[in-house]
Amino acid sequence: xxxxxxxxxxxxxxxxxxxxxxxxxxxxxxxxxxxSSQELSxxxxxxxxxxxxxxxxxxxxxxxGYGYNVExxxxxxxxILGLDKIYNxxxxxxxxxxxxxxxxxxxxxxxxxxxxxxxxxxxxxxLKIGDIEIRDVDELEDFVRGNNVEIGIxxxxxxxxxxxxxxxxxxxxxxxxxxxxxxxxxxxxxIIENVHLNESLFTLSYFLTNxxxxxxx
Amino acid sequence: xxxxxxxxxxxxxxxxxxxxxxxxxxxxxxxxxxxSSQELSxxxxxxxxxxxxxxxxxxxxxxxGYGYNVExxxxxxxxILGLDKIYNxxxxxxxxxxxxxxxxxxxxxxxxxxxxxxxxxxxxxxLKIGDIEIRDVDELEDFVRGNNVEIGIxxxxxxxxxxxxxxxxxxxxxxxxxxxxxxxxxxxxxIIENVHLNESLFTLSYFLTNxxxxxxx
DNA sequence: TAGATTGTTAATCGATTAACAATC
DNA sequence: TAGATTGTTAATCGATTAACAATC
Numbered sequence: 001x002x003x004x005x006x007x008x009x010x011x012x013x014x015x016x017x018x019x020x021x022x023x024x025x026x027x028x029x030x031x032x033x034x035x036s037s038q039e040l041s042x043x044x045x046x047x048x049x050x051x052x053x054x055x056x057x058x059x060x061x062x063x064x065g066y067g068y069n070v071e072x073x074x075x076x077x078x079x080i081l082g083l084d085k086i087y088n089x090x091x092x093x094x095x096x097x098x099x100x101x102x103x104x105x106x107x108x109x110x111x112x113x114x115x116x117x118x119x120x121x122x123x124x125x126x127l128k129i130g131d132i133e134i135r136d137v138d139e140l141e142d143f144v145r146g147n148n149v150e151i152g153i154x155x156x157x158x159x160x161x162x163x164x165x166x167x168x169x170x171x172x173x174x175x176x177x178x179x180x181x182x183x184x185x186x187x188x189x190x191i192i193e194n195v196h197l198n199e200s201l202f203t204l205s206y207f208l209t210n211x212x213x214x215x216x217x
Numbered sequence: 218x219x220x221x222x223x224x225x226x227x228x229x230x231x232x233x234x235x236x237x238x239x240x241x242x243x244x245x246x247x248x249x250x251x252x253s254s255q256e257l258s259x260x261x262x263x264x265x266x267x268x269x270x271x272x273x274x275x276x277x278x279x280x281x282g283y284g285y286n287v288e289x290x291x292x293x294x295x296x297i298l299g300l301d302k303i304y305n306x307x308x309x310x311x312x313x314x315x316x317x318x319x320x321x322x323x324x325x326x327x328x329x330x331x332x333x334x335x336x337x338x339x340x341x342x343x344l345k346i347g348d349i350e351i352r353d354v355d356e357l358e359d360f361v362r363g364n365n366v367e368i369g370i371x372x373x374x375x376x377x378x379x380x381x382x383x384x385x386x387x388x389x390x391x392x393x394x395x396x397x398x399x400x401x402x403x404x405x406x407x408i409i410e411n412v413h414l415n416e417s418l419f420t421l422s423y424f425l426t427n428x429x430x431x432x433x434x
Numbered sequence: 435t436a437g438a439t440t441g442t443t444a445a446t447c448g449a450t451t452a453a454c455a456a457t458c
Numbered sequence: 459t460a461g462a463t464t465g466t467t468a469a470t471c472g473a474t475t476a477a478c479a480a481t482c
Contacts, residue, residue, distance in 0.1 A: 012449070014423055018416035022398060036463065045400070048463095049451055056465060064464040065458040081419045082426030096320055100313030106398070106415055112422075150425065175425045177418060181239060181323070183262070191428075193421035197412065198323055199235035201394060202298050204410035205329075206231055208367065208392045209299030211408075229473070253439065265439095266475055273441060281440040282482040 013054050017081055019044050020051070024074035036067035086111045088148050089177075092164045093155035094119035094127075094134045097179060101153060102129045115147055120160075140164070144171025153177045230271050234298055236261050237268070241291035253284035303328045305365050309381045310372035311336035311344075311351045314396060318370060319346045332364055337377075357381070361388025370394045 023043045027035055037048035037055075044051070055061055055073075058080055062068045078084055091098045094117045101107065102114055117129060120137045127134050135143065144152065144167070152168035154161050154176060161180035168176055175191040178184055181198050240260040244252055254265035254272075261268070272278055272290075275297055279285045295301055308315045311334045318324065319331055334346060337354045344351050352360065361369065361384070369385035371378050371393060378397035385393055392408040395401055398415050 009427075010449080015416070015420055017423065018413070018419035021419065022415065038463080043400075047451065049453095050449090052463090052465065053450080060465065062464050063458060064456065065462045067463065080423065080427075082422040083419065085426070087422070087425070096313050096317030100317050101414075103313055104414075107418060110415070110419070110422075112418065151421065175421050177421055183260075189428075191421060191424040193417055193424070195412065195414065195417050196235070197318075197321075198239065198327070199232070200410055200412050201324065201329065202235035202238065202300065202327070203232055204368065204392050204394055204408060205299040205304070205327075206234065206297065207408040207410070208304070209302070210226075210297075211406075227473080255439080264475065266477095267473090269439090269441065270474080277441065279440050280482060281480065282438045284439060 009057050013057060016044075016046060016054055017077060019046075020054070021074065021077045021081060021083075024070055024077065027070045028074055033070050034067055035070050035073075037062075039067075083110050086113055087150050089114050089151040089153060090116050090118060090140075090144065090147075090149050091153040091155060092118040092137060092140060092168075093157075093160075093179075094121075094124050094129070095155060098153075098155035099129050101155065102132055112151065115149060116143060118143075137164070137167075141167045141171040144168060144173060149173055151175045151177060153179070155179045158182045226274050230274060233261075233263060233267075233271055234294060236263075237271075238291065238294045238298060238300075241287055241294065244287045245291055250287050251284055252287050252290075254279075256284075300327050303330055304367050306331050306368040306370060307333050307335060307357075307361065307366050308370040308372060309335040309354060309357060309385075310374075310377075310396075311338075311341050311346070312372065315370075315372035316346050318372065319349055329368065332366060333360060335360075354381070354384075358384040358388040361385060361390055366390055368392045368394060370396070372396045375399045 020040065023040065024035070037051045040051050041048040058076070061073050061076055089112050091102055091114065098117055102117060108114070114132055117132055117134045118137045118140050119125060119134050124134050125136050143149070149171065150173060152164070152173040152175075154164050156164055158180045161178065161182040162184060165176055165178070165184045165186060169186060169190055173190070175193065176184065176186070178192060178194050179197070181196055184192055186192060237257065240257065241252070254268045257268050258265040269279075275293070278290050278293055306329050308319055308331065315334055319334060325331070331349055334349055334351045335354045335357050336342060336351050341351050342353050360366070366388065367390060369381070369390040371381050373381055375397045378395065378399040379401060382393055382395070382401045382403060386403060386407055390407070392410065393401065393403070395409060395411050396414070398413055401409055403409060
Protein backbone atom coordinates (compact mmCIF):
# COMPACT_ATOMS: atom_id res chain seq x y z
CA UNK A 1 0.00 0.00 0.00
CA UNK A 2 2.40 2.64 -1.14
CA UNK A 3 1.26 6.21 -0.95
CA UNK A 4 4.12 7.85 -2.84
CA UNK A 5 3.07 8.96 -6.26
CA UNK A 6 6.36 7.69 -7.69
CA UNK A 7 5.50 4.10 -7.01
CA UNK A 8 2.01 4.03 -8.39
CA UNK A 9 1.10 1.97 -11.39
CA UNK A 10 -1.04 3.34 -14.17
CA UNK A 11 -4.34 1.72 -15.03
CA UNK A 12 -3.16 1.17 -18.59
CA UNK A 13 -0.44 -1.10 -17.27
CA UNK A 14 -2.75 -2.91 -14.86
CA UNK A 15 -5.24 -3.75 -17.59
CA UNK A 16 -2.51 -5.55 -19.50
CA UNK A 17 -1.54 -7.81 -16.60
CA UNK A 18 -4.44 -10.27 -16.92
CA UNK A 19 -3.48 -10.88 -20.53
CA UNK A 20 0.11 -11.67 -19.59
CA UNK A 21 -1.25 -13.94 -16.90
CA UNK A 22 -3.52 -15.79 -19.31
CA UNK A 23 -0.79 -16.39 -21.88
CA UNK A 24 1.67 -17.51 -19.22
CA UNK A 25 -0.98 -19.95 -18.04
CA UNK A 26 -1.28 -21.31 -21.57
CA UNK A 27 2.49 -21.69 -21.90
CA UNK A 28 2.49 -23.50 -18.57
CA UNK A 29 -0.22 -25.89 -19.77
CA UNK A 30 1.85 -26.56 -22.88
CA UNK A 31 4.80 -27.49 -20.67
CA UNK A 32 6.95 -24.52 -21.69
CA UNK A 33 8.97 -23.21 -18.78
CA UNK A 34 11.02 -20.44 -20.35
CA UNK A 35 9.90 -17.40 -22.25
CA SER A 36 11.09 -13.94 -23.27
CA SER A 37 9.64 -10.50 -23.77
CA GLN A 38 9.89 -11.22 -27.49
CA GLU A 39 7.76 -14.35 -27.27
CA LEU A 40 5.24 -12.65 -25.01
CA SER A 41 5.09 -9.86 -27.54
CA UNK A 42 4.17 -12.31 -30.27
CA UNK A 43 1.49 -13.83 -28.05
CA UNK A 44 -0.07 -10.67 -26.65
CA UNK A 45 0.48 -8.15 -29.42
CA UNK A 46 2.21 -5.69 -27.08
CA UNK A 47 5.80 -4.71 -27.88
CA UNK A 48 8.65 -6.47 -26.13
CA UNK A 49 9.82 -3.13 -24.80
CA UNK A 50 6.43 -2.40 -23.32
CA UNK A 51 6.27 -5.80 -21.69
CA UNK A 52 9.67 -5.36 -20.03
CA UNK A 53 8.60 -1.92 -18.82
CA UNK A 54 5.32 -3.25 -17.49
CA UNK A 55 6.86 -6.14 -15.59
CA UNK A 56 9.59 -3.97 -14.14
CA UNK A 57 6.97 -1.91 -12.37
CA UNK A 58 6.62 -4.86 -10.04
CA UNK A 59 10.15 -6.18 -9.87
CA UNK A 60 12.89 -7.78 -11.89
CA UNK A 61 11.35 -11.12 -12.73
CA UNK A 62 13.70 -11.88 -15.59
CA UNK A 63 17.30 -12.77 -16.07
CA UNK A 64 19.59 -11.19 -18.63
CA GLY A 65 20.43 -13.52 -21.46
CA TYR A 66 17.78 -16.02 -20.37
CA GLY A 67 14.39 -14.41 -20.20
CA TYR A 68 11.62 -15.29 -17.78
CA ASN A 69 10.73 -18.49 -16.01
CA VAL A 70 7.12 -19.15 -16.97
CA GLU A 71 5.96 -20.76 -13.75
CA UNK A 72 7.64 -18.13 -11.58
CA UNK A 73 6.30 -15.19 -13.58
CA UNK A 74 2.82 -16.70 -13.76
CA UNK A 75 2.77 -17.18 -10.02
CA UNK A 76 4.11 -13.68 -9.33
CA UNK A 77 1.51 -12.09 -11.58
CA UNK A 78 -1.16 -14.18 -9.87
CA UNK A 79 -0.10 -12.70 -6.56
CA ILE A 80 0.00 -9.18 -7.94
CA LEU A 81 -3.51 -9.64 -9.33
CA GLY A 82 -4.68 -10.99 -5.98
CA LEU A 83 -5.57 -14.39 -7.43
CA ASP A 84 -3.85 -16.23 -4.60
CA LYS A 85 -6.76 -15.39 -2.32
CA ILE A 86 -10.40 -16.46 -2.06
CA TYR A 87 -13.06 -13.81 -2.53
CA ASN A 88 -16.65 -14.30 -1.42
CA UNK A 89 -19.06 -13.11 -4.09
CA UNK A 90 -22.77 -12.95 -4.79
CA UNK A 91 -24.72 -12.23 -7.96
CA UNK A 92 -27.86 -10.13 -8.08
CA UNK A 93 -30.00 -10.72 -11.14
CA UNK A 94 -30.54 -14.42 -11.74
CA UNK A 95 -31.37 -14.14 -15.43
CA UNK A 96 -29.33 -15.71 -18.21
CA UNK A 97 -26.35 -13.47 -17.66
CA UNK A 98 -26.28 -14.07 -13.92
CA UNK A 99 -26.57 -17.80 -14.52
CA UNK A 100 -23.86 -17.71 -17.16
CA UNK A 101 -21.48 -16.19 -14.65
CA UNK A 102 -22.62 -18.53 -11.90
CA UNK A 103 -21.89 -21.52 -14.12
CA UNK A 104 -18.52 -20.36 -15.38
CA UNK A 105 -15.94 -22.68 -13.86
CA UNK A 106 -13.02 -20.40 -14.60
CA UNK A 107 -14.01 -17.89 -11.96
CA UNK A 108 -14.35 -20.47 -9.20
CA UNK A 109 -10.94 -21.84 -10.16
CA UNK A 110 -9.43 -18.37 -9.89
CA UNK A 111 -10.67 -18.06 -6.30
CA UNK A 112 -13.99 -16.27 -6.73
CA UNK A 113 -16.40 -18.18 -4.53
CA UNK A 114 -20.06 -17.63 -5.33
CA UNK A 115 -22.17 -17.86 -2.16
CA UNK A 116 -25.62 -17.03 -3.50
CA UNK A 117 -27.71 -15.51 -6.25
CA UNK A 118 -30.40 -12.92 -5.59
CA UNK A 119 -33.47 -11.97 -7.57
CA UNK A 120 -36.76 -10.23 -6.93
CA UNK A 121 -38.86 -12.55 -9.05
CA UNK A 122 -40.82 -14.89 -6.70
CA UNK A 123 -40.89 -17.50 -9.45
CA UNK A 124 -37.15 -18.08 -9.29
CA UNK A 125 -36.52 -17.45 -5.57
CA UNK A 126 -35.75 -20.78 -3.94
CA LEU A 127 -34.55 -22.42 -7.15
CA LYS A 128 -30.97 -23.61 -7.44
CA ILE A 129 -28.31 -23.00 -10.05
CA GLY A 130 -26.00 -25.94 -9.56
CA ASP A 131 -25.88 -26.03 -5.79
CA ILE A 132 -26.27 -22.28 -5.33
CA GLU A 133 -29.63 -21.08 -4.07
CA ILE A 134 -31.47 -18.07 -5.46
CA ARG A 135 -32.58 -15.83 -2.61
CA ASP A 136 -34.91 -12.87 -2.29
CA VAL A 137 -33.17 -9.60 -3.03
CA ASP A 138 -34.74 -8.23 0.18
CA GLU A 139 -32.24 -10.35 2.10
CA LEU A 140 -29.30 -9.06 0.07
CA GLU A 141 -27.83 -6.50 2.45
CA ASP A 142 -28.06 -8.79 5.49
CA PHE A 143 -26.57 -11.70 3.60
CA VAL A 144 -23.65 -9.63 2.39
CA ARG A 145 -22.95 -8.40 5.91
CA GLY A 146 -23.34 -11.81 7.49
CA ASN A 147 -21.14 -13.68 5.02
CA ASN A 148 -18.23 -11.32 4.41
CA VAL A 149 -19.07 -10.83 0.78
CA GLU A 150 -16.33 -8.73 -0.76
CA ILE A 151 -17.43 -8.61 -4.40
CA GLY A 152 -20.99 -7.92 -5.50
CA ILE A 153 -21.92 -8.76 -9.07
CA UNK A 154 -24.77 -6.90 -10.77
CA UNK A 155 -26.61 -8.54 -13.67
CA UNK A 156 -29.98 -6.84 -13.20
CA UNK A 157 -31.65 -4.49 -15.67
CA UNK A 158 -30.35 -0.93 -15.67
CA UNK A 159 -33.20 0.47 -13.56
CA UNK A 160 -32.28 -1.58 -10.52
CA UNK A 161 -28.51 -1.40 -10.71
CA UNK A 162 -28.06 1.60 -8.41
CA UNK A 163 -30.34 0.15 -5.71
CA UNK A 164 -28.46 -3.12 -5.79
CA UNK A 165 -25.15 -1.26 -5.56
CA UNK A 166 -26.43 0.68 -2.54
CA UNK A 167 -27.47 -2.55 -0.80
CA UNK A 168 -24.09 -4.12 -1.58
CA UNK A 169 -22.23 -1.17 -0.14
CA UNK A 170 -24.35 -0.95 3.00
CA UNK A 171 -23.68 -4.64 3.47
CA UNK A 172 -19.96 -3.98 3.19
CA UNK A 173 -18.69 -5.12 -0.21
CA UNK A 174 -15.40 -3.64 -1.34
CA UNK A 175 -15.89 -4.02 -5.06
CA UNK A 176 -18.68 -4.27 -7.59
CA UNK A 177 -18.58 -6.04 -10.93
CA UNK A 178 -21.29 -4.29 -12.87
CA UNK A 179 -22.89 -5.57 -16.08
CA UNK A 180 -25.79 -3.11 -16.15
CA UNK A 181 -25.48 -0.25 -18.66
CA UNK A 182 -25.37 2.36 -15.93
CA UNK A 183 -22.70 4.46 -14.25
CA UNK A 184 -23.04 3.68 -10.60
CA UNK A 185 -22.63 6.46 -8.07
CA UNK A 186 -20.56 5.21 -5.18
CA UNK A 187 -18.02 6.36 -2.64
CA UNK A 188 -14.41 6.67 -3.73
CA UNK A 189 -13.31 3.73 -1.62
CA UNK A 190 -15.54 1.29 -3.49
CA ILE A 191 -13.99 -0.27 -6.58
CA ILE A 192 -16.27 -0.48 -9.59
CA GLU A 193 -15.43 -2.58 -12.61
CA ASN A 194 -17.89 -2.19 -15.45
CA VAL A 195 -18.59 -4.57 -18.30
CA HIS A 196 -20.60 -2.47 -20.69
CA LEU A 197 -21.63 -4.87 -23.42
CA ASN A 198 -23.51 -2.24 -25.38
CA GLU A 199 -20.42 -0.02 -25.53
CA SER A 200 -18.39 -2.95 -26.78
CA LEU A 201 -20.93 -3.85 -29.47
CA PHE A 202 -21.29 -0.22 -30.56
CA THR A 203 -17.54 0.05 -30.92
CA LEU A 204 -17.59 -2.99 -33.18
CA SER A 205 -20.37 -1.34 -35.13
CA TYR A 206 -18.25 1.80 -35.54
CA PHE A 207 -15.35 -0.15 -36.97
CA LEU A 208 -17.62 -2.02 -39.40
CA THR A 209 -19.13 1.25 -40.56
CA ASN A 210 -15.92 3.21 -40.78
CA UNK A 211 -13.41 0.66 -41.94
CA UNK A 212 -9.97 2.19 -42.21
CA UNK A 213 -11.13 5.44 -40.73
CA UNK A 214 -9.17 5.09 -37.54
CA UNK A 215 -5.63 4.58 -36.29
CA UNK A 216 -4.28 1.71 -34.20
CA UNK A 217 -3.14 3.57 -31.08
CA UNK B 218 -13.28 6.11 -45.89
CA UNK B 219 -10.48 8.58 -45.58
CA UNK B 220 -6.99 7.30 -46.15
CA UNK B 221 -5.06 10.38 -45.04
CA UNK B 222 -3.48 9.86 -41.68
CA UNK B 223 -4.50 13.35 -40.66
CA UNK B 224 -8.19 12.51 -40.62
CA UNK B 225 -8.06 9.31 -38.70
CA UNK B 226 -9.61 8.99 -35.29
CA UNK B 227 -7.83 7.27 -32.45
CA UNK B 228 -9.33 4.20 -30.82
CA UNK B 229 -9.28 5.95 -27.46
CA UNK B 230 -11.71 8.51 -28.83
CA UNK B 231 -13.92 5.92 -30.49
CA UNK B 232 -14.31 3.94 -27.29
CA UNK B 233 -15.74 7.01 -25.58
CA UNK B 234 -18.44 7.57 -28.20
CA UNK B 235 -20.86 4.87 -27.02
CA UNK B 236 -20.84 6.43 -23.57
CA UNK B 237 -21.74 9.83 -24.94
CA UNK B 238 -24.43 8.15 -26.97
CA UNK B 239 -25.89 6.38 -23.97
CA UNK B 240 -26.03 9.50 -21.80
CA UNK B 241 -27.55 11.53 -24.62
CA UNK B 242 -30.18 8.82 -24.94
CA UNK B 243 -30.94 9.15 -21.23
CA UNK B 244 -31.22 12.94 -21.47
CA UNK B 245 -33.55 12.46 -24.42
CA UNK B 246 -35.74 10.07 -22.43
CA UNK B 247 -35.88 12.62 -19.64
CA UNK B 248 -37.12 15.22 -22.11
CA UNK B 249 -33.99 17.39 -21.95
CA UNK B 250 -33.16 18.89 -25.33
CA UNK B 251 -30.17 21.04 -24.58
CA UNK B 252 -26.84 20.11 -23.03
CA SER B 253 -23.25 21.32 -22.80
CA SER B 254 -19.78 19.85 -22.62
CA GLN B 255 -19.89 20.70 -18.93
CA GLU B 256 -23.05 18.69 -18.29
CA LEU B 257 -21.76 15.79 -20.36
CA SER B 258 -18.60 15.95 -18.31
CA UNK B 259 -20.58 15.57 -15.12
CA UNK B 260 -22.48 12.61 -16.59
CA UNK B 261 -19.61 10.73 -18.19
CA UNK B 262 -16.66 11.62 -16.00
CA UNK B 263 -14.58 12.85 -18.94
CA UNK B 264 -13.43 16.48 -18.92
CA UNK B 265 -15.43 19.09 -20.81
CA UNK B 266 -12.34 19.92 -22.81
CA UNK B 267 -11.91 16.30 -23.82
CA UNK B 268 -15.53 16.02 -24.84
CA UNK B 269 -15.34 19.08 -27.08
CA UNK B 270 -12.14 17.72 -28.62
CA UNK B 271 -13.71 14.32 -29.19
CA UNK B 272 -16.87 15.64 -30.83
CA UNK B 273 -14.93 18.02 -33.03
CA UNK B 274 -13.22 15.07 -34.65
CA UNK B 275 -16.53 14.47 -36.38
CA UNK B 276 -17.82 17.99 -36.93
CA UNK B 277 -19.02 21.06 -35.14
CA UNK B 278 -22.21 19.81 -33.53
CA UNK B 279 -22.46 22.61 -31.02
CA UNK B 280 -23.24 26.28 -31.00
CA UNK B 281 -21.22 28.88 -29.10
CA GLY B 282 -23.05 30.25 -26.12
CA TYR B 283 -25.72 27.56 -26.35
CA GLY B 284 -24.16 24.12 -26.22
CA TYR B 285 -25.48 21.04 -27.98
CA ASN B 286 -28.93 19.99 -29.07
CA VAL B 287 -29.47 16.61 -27.45
CA GLU B 288 -31.60 15.01 -30.13
CA UNK B 289 -29.36 16.22 -32.93
CA UNK B 290 -26.14 15.12 -31.24
CA UNK B 291 -27.64 11.76 -30.26
CA UNK B 292 -28.73 11.14 -33.81
CA UNK B 293 -25.38 12.22 -35.27
CA UNK B 294 -23.46 9.95 -32.91
CA UNK B 295 -25.84 7.13 -33.79
CA UNK B 296 -24.92 7.56 -37.44
CA ILE B 297 -21.22 7.77 -36.67
CA LEU B 298 -21.47 4.54 -34.68
CA GLY B 299 -23.39 2.89 -37.51
CA LEU B 300 -26.51 2.39 -35.41
CA ASP B 301 -28.77 3.69 -38.15
CA LYS B 302 -28.35 0.41 -40.02
CA ILE B 303 -29.50 -3.17 -39.50
CA TYR B 304 -26.85 -5.83 -39.01
CA ASN B 305 -27.55 -9.52 -39.42
CA UNK B 306 -25.97 -11.52 -36.62
CA UNK B 307 -25.73 -15.06 -35.35
CA UNK B 308 -24.52 -16.49 -32.07
CA UNK B 309 -22.47 -19.67 -31.76
CA UNK B 310 -22.56 -21.26 -28.33
CA UNK B 311 -26.13 -21.54 -27.07
CA UNK B 312 -25.25 -21.78 -23.38
CA UNK B 313 -26.30 -19.25 -20.76
CA UNK B 314 -24.14 -16.49 -22.15
CA UNK B 315 -25.36 -17.00 -25.71
CA UNK B 316 -28.95 -17.05 -24.47
CA UNK B 317 -28.39 -13.94 -22.37
CA UNK B 318 -27.28 -12.06 -25.46
CA UNK B 319 -30.07 -13.56 -27.56
CA UNK B 320 -32.63 -12.35 -25.04
CA UNK B 321 -31.24 -8.87 -24.54
CA UNK B 322 -33.76 -6.48 -26.08
CA UNK B 323 -31.34 -3.56 -26.23
CA UNK B 324 -29.31 -5.08 -29.03
CA UNK B 325 -32.31 -5.74 -31.25
CA UNK B 326 -33.46 -2.18 -30.66
CA UNK B 327 -30.06 -0.86 -31.72
CA UNK B 328 -30.38 -2.69 -35.06
CA UNK B 329 -28.58 -5.95 -34.38
CA UNK B 330 -30.84 -8.62 -35.81
CA UNK B 331 -30.24 -12.12 -34.52
CA UNK B 332 -31.01 -14.70 -37.21
CA UNK B 333 -30.00 -17.90 -35.47
CA UNK B 334 -28.08 -19.59 -32.70
CA UNK B 335 -25.67 -22.46 -33.31
CA UNK B 336 -24.44 -25.19 -31.04
CA UNK B 337 -22.86 -28.60 -31.39
CA UNK B 338 -24.83 -30.26 -28.61
CA UNK B 339 -27.54 -32.47 -30.19
CA UNK B 340 -29.67 -32.00 -27.10
CA UNK B 341 -30.22 -28.31 -27.78
CA UNK B 342 -30.22 -28.32 -31.60
CA UNK B 343 -33.77 -27.69 -32.77
CA LEU B 344 -34.84 -25.91 -29.58
CA LYS B 345 -35.93 -22.31 -29.71
CA ILE B 346 -34.84 -19.28 -27.69
CA GLY B 347 -37.80 -16.97 -28.08
CA ASP B 348 -38.51 -17.45 -31.76
CA ILE B 349 -34.89 -18.05 -32.74
CA GLU B 350 -33.95 -21.61 -33.60
CA ILE B 351 -30.79 -23.32 -32.43
CA ARG B 352 -29.07 -24.97 -35.40
CA ASP B 353 -26.22 -27.44 -35.80
CA VAL B 354 -22.85 -25.73 -35.90
CA ASP B 355 -22.06 -27.86 -38.98
CA GLU B 356 -24.44 -25.63 -40.91
CA LEU B 357 -22.80 -22.44 -39.64
CA GLU B 358 -20.65 -21.48 -42.61
CA ASP B 359 -23.41 -22.10 -45.15
CA PHE B 360 -25.95 -20.21 -43.09
CA VAL B 361 -23.66 -17.21 -42.73
CA ARG B 362 -23.04 -17.16 -46.46
CA GLY B 363 -26.68 -17.65 -47.40
CA ASN B 364 -28.07 -15.01 -45.05
CA ASN B 365 -25.62 -12.15 -45.32
CA VAL B 366 -24.53 -12.40 -41.74
CA GLU B 367 -22.17 -9.52 -41.02
CA ILE B 368 -21.46 -10.03 -37.32
CA GLY B 369 -20.65 -13.39 -35.76
CA ILE B 370 -20.87 -13.69 -32.00
CA UNK B 371 -18.79 -16.31 -30.18
CA UNK B 372 -19.94 -17.59 -26.80
CA UNK B 373 -18.39 -21.05 -26.96
CA UNK B 374 -15.68 -22.40 -24.67
CA UNK B 375 -12.16 -21.24 -25.47
CA UNK B 376 -11.18 -24.46 -27.25
CA UNK B 377 -13.70 -23.96 -30.05
CA UNK B 378 -13.43 -20.22 -30.52
CA UNK B 379 -10.85 -20.27 -33.30
CA UNK B 380 -12.75 -22.90 -35.32
CA UNK B 381 -15.94 -20.89 -35.04
CA UNK B 382 -14.11 -17.75 -36.10
CA UNK B 383 -12.73 -19.58 -39.13
CA UNK B 384 -16.21 -20.74 -40.15
CA UNK B 385 -17.58 -17.23 -39.69
CA UNK B 386 -14.89 -15.75 -41.88
CA UNK B 387 -15.23 -18.36 -44.61
CA UNK B 388 -18.94 -17.62 -44.60
CA UNK B 389 -18.19 -13.94 -45.05
CA UNK B 390 -18.73 -12.09 -41.76
CA UNK B 391 -17.03 -8.72 -41.46
CA UNK B 392 -16.80 -8.58 -37.68
CA UNK B 393 -16.65 -10.91 -34.71
CA UNK B 394 -17.84 -10.21 -31.19
CA UNK B 395 -15.81 -12.63 -29.13
CA UNK B 396 -16.57 -13.65 -25.54
CA UNK B 397 -14.17 -16.59 -25.39
CA UNK B 398 -10.94 -15.99 -23.47
CA UNK B 399 -8.81 -16.44 -26.57
CA UNK B 400 -6.99 -14.16 -28.98
CA UNK B 401 -8.38 -15.07 -32.37
CA UNK B 402 -6.05 -15.16 -35.33
CA UNK B 403 -7.74 -13.54 -38.30
CA UNK B 404 -7.00 -11.49 -41.39
CA UNK B 405 -6.46 -7.76 -40.98
CA UNK B 406 -9.71 -6.88 -42.73
CA UNK B 407 -11.83 -8.69 -40.13
CA ILE B 408 -12.82 -6.60 -37.13
CA ILE B 409 -12.55 -8.36 -33.79
CA GLU B 410 -14.11 -6.97 -30.63
CA ASN B 411 -13.27 -8.93 -27.53
CA VAL B 412 -15.16 -9.08 -24.26
CA HIS B 413 -12.73 -10.76 -21.95
CA LEU B 414 -14.66 -11.26 -18.73
CA ASN B 415 -11.76 -12.88 -16.94
CA GLU B 416 -9.50 -9.91 -17.66
CA SER B 417 -12.16 -7.58 -16.30
CA LEU B 418 -12.63 -9.61 -13.11
CA PHE B 419 -8.88 -9.94 -12.58
CA THR B 420 -8.51 -6.18 -12.90
CA LEU B 421 -11.14 -5.74 -10.19
CA SER B 422 -9.21 -8.24 -8.10
CA TYR B 423 -6.03 -6.21 -8.56
CA PHE B 424 -7.68 -3.05 -7.33
CA LEU B 425 -9.14 -4.81 -4.31
CA THR B 426 -5.74 -6.26 -3.45
CA ASN B 427 -3.72 -3.11 -4.08
CA UNK B 428 -6.04 -0.35 -2.96
CA UNK B 429 -4.44 3.01 -3.52
CA UNK B 430 -1.50 1.50 -5.30
CA UNK B 431 -2.34 2.95 -8.67
CA UNK B 432 -3.01 6.24 -10.39
CA UNK B 433 -6.17 7.37 -12.16
CA UNK B 434 -4.85 7.92 -15.67
C1' DT C 435 -26.17 43.75 -25.24
C1' DA C 436 -24.02 40.61 -21.70
C1' DG C 437 -23.30 36.00 -20.59
C1' DA C 438 -22.34 31.57 -22.00
C1' DT C 439 -20.12 28.07 -24.33
C1' DT C 440 -18.16 26.41 -28.33
C1' DG C 441 -14.14 25.26 -31.51
C1' DT C 442 -9.37 25.29 -31.66
C1' DT C 443 -4.56 26.25 -30.61
C1' DA C 444 -0.81 25.79 -27.41
C1' DA C 445 1.11 23.71 -23.23
C1' DT C 446 1.47 19.85 -20.44
C1' DC C 447 1.51 15.43 -19.25
C1' DG C 448 1.91 10.48 -19.74
C1' DA C 449 2.73 6.34 -22.38
C1' DT C 450 5.29 3.96 -25.87
C1' DT C 451 9.33 3.00 -28.37
C1' DA C 452 14.22 2.86 -29.13
C1' DA C 453 18.63 2.01 -27.62
C1' DC C 454 22.18 -0.04 -25.09
C1' DA C 455 25.04 -1.15 -21.03
C1' DA C 456 24.81 -4.77 -17.75
C1' DT C 457 25.11 -9.46 -17.15
C1' DC C 458 23.56 -14.17 -17.19
C1' DT D 459 33.58 -17.19 -23.86
C1' DA D 460 29.97 -15.54 -27.16
C1' DG D 461 25.25 -14.83 -27.68
C1' DA D 462 21.11 -13.52 -25.80
C1' DT D 463 18.04 -10.84 -23.34
C1' DT D 464 17.05 -8.21 -19.49
C1' DG D 465 16.49 -3.71 -16.88
C1' DT D 466 16.57 1.02 -17.50
C1' DT D 467 17.42 5.57 -19.48
C1' DA D 468 16.49 8.79 -23.13
C1' DA D 469 13.80 10.11 -27.18
C1' DT D 470 9.52 10.13 -29.35
C1' DC D 471 4.97 10.15 -29.83
C1' DG D 472 0.16 10.83 -28.63
C1' DA D 473 -3.45 12.18 -25.53
C1' DT D 474 -5.23 15.34 -22.18
C1' DT D 475 -5.73 19.75 -20.24
C1' DA D 476 -5.68 24.71 -20.26
C1' DA D 477 -6.75 28.85 -22.29
C1' DC D 478 -9.15 32.03 -24.99
C1' DA D 479 -10.86 34.27 -29.23
C1' DA D 480 -14.99 33.65 -31.83
C1' DT D 481 -19.71 34.01 -31.71
C1' DC D 482 -24.36 32.68 -30.64
